[in-house]
Amino acid sequence: MTKKLSLLFLSCLVLFMPSTAFGEGWGYKKSDNNQPPDVGRYGPMVEKYDGFYVDPAGDKTVYLTFDNGYEQGYTGQVLDILKEKEVPATFFVTGHYIESAPDLLKRMAKEGHLIGNHSWSHPDFTTISKEKMKEELERVNESVQELTGQETMSFVRPPRGTFNDQTMKWASEFGYTHAFWSVAFKDWETDKQKGWEYAYHSVLDQIHPGAVVLLHTVSKDNAEALSQLIDELRKRGYHFGSLNDLVVKRYIPAPIWGM
Structure with missing residues (x-):
């Protein structure tokens, strides 16, 4: 085998072999004093590839995000409230959701x-090949574009919050920004809902300036708490932004007044 063929073989092998690096599970030490949580060593890992979990500007802005793996009958109610309250959000969708709920999309x-990318089949990115990860993301992007006309899909949220340096590097190469979160709670178990007040207080107890809030639309509690939650946050001086706003703020310096 010539040297050139050997290099080609090795390149193909790296492209198609699964990632064997240790998978990291996004997590943090929750803060209860209106400050962002402590994410430890994950912070530098995320920043390395221009990802985010919080708006570091310190403004009293909240970014609502929803993960949509499947439809449970509450997304329409969530959209009604967001429309009534004039609040933007980002919905991270899977292939199952795209195929089963195209009208909601x-x-x-x-x-x-x-609309953000949550992968087509919800795999653990750290256990699949680069080519397979690319296929998972491209399929969602192309399907959403075909259905909605959304021209670009910039944000990815890894299934199960599982990632590592390699998968973040690949996502960046594919043109995606990792969107993690700084406020969340166990809300996805549809048979263990605890009432709207539980969801309401679970968010408010963790809220802080620049919070990226993760909610699941399969939760009845979330749908019933959302209107009161938005009202209360506004009473506390918060306003709502989109993830595009957050990214723009990172790259455009604040104006220098008086010039």
Whole structure:
């Protein structure tokens, strides 16, 4: 085998072999004093590839994000409230959601919300090849674009919050920004809902300036708490932004007044 063929073989092997690096699970020490949580060593890992979990500017802005793996009958209610309150959100969708709830997907885009990538089949990115990860993301992007006309898909949220340096590098190469979160709670178990007040207080107890809030639309509690939650946050001086706003703020310096 010539040297050139050997290099080609090794390149193909790296491209198609699964990632064997240790998978990291996104997590943090929750803060209860209106400050961002402590994410430890994950902070530098995320920043290395221009990902985010919080808006570091310190403004009293909240970014609502929803993970949509499947439809449980509450997304329409969530969209109704967001429309009534004039609040933007980002919905991270899977292939199952795209195929089973296309009308809701179209409504999200029509009403000005962002649609993010949560992969086609919800695999652990750290256990699949680079080519397979690319395929998972491209399939979602192309399907959403075909259904809604959304021209670009900039944000990815890894299934199960599992990632490592390699998968973040690959996502960056594919043109995606990792969107983690700084406020979340165990809300996805549909048979263990605890009432809207539980969801309401679970968010408010962790809220802080620049919070990226993760909610699941399969939660009845979330749907019933959302209106009161938005009202209370506004009473506390918070306003709501989209993830596009957050990214723009990172790269455009604040104006220098008086010049």
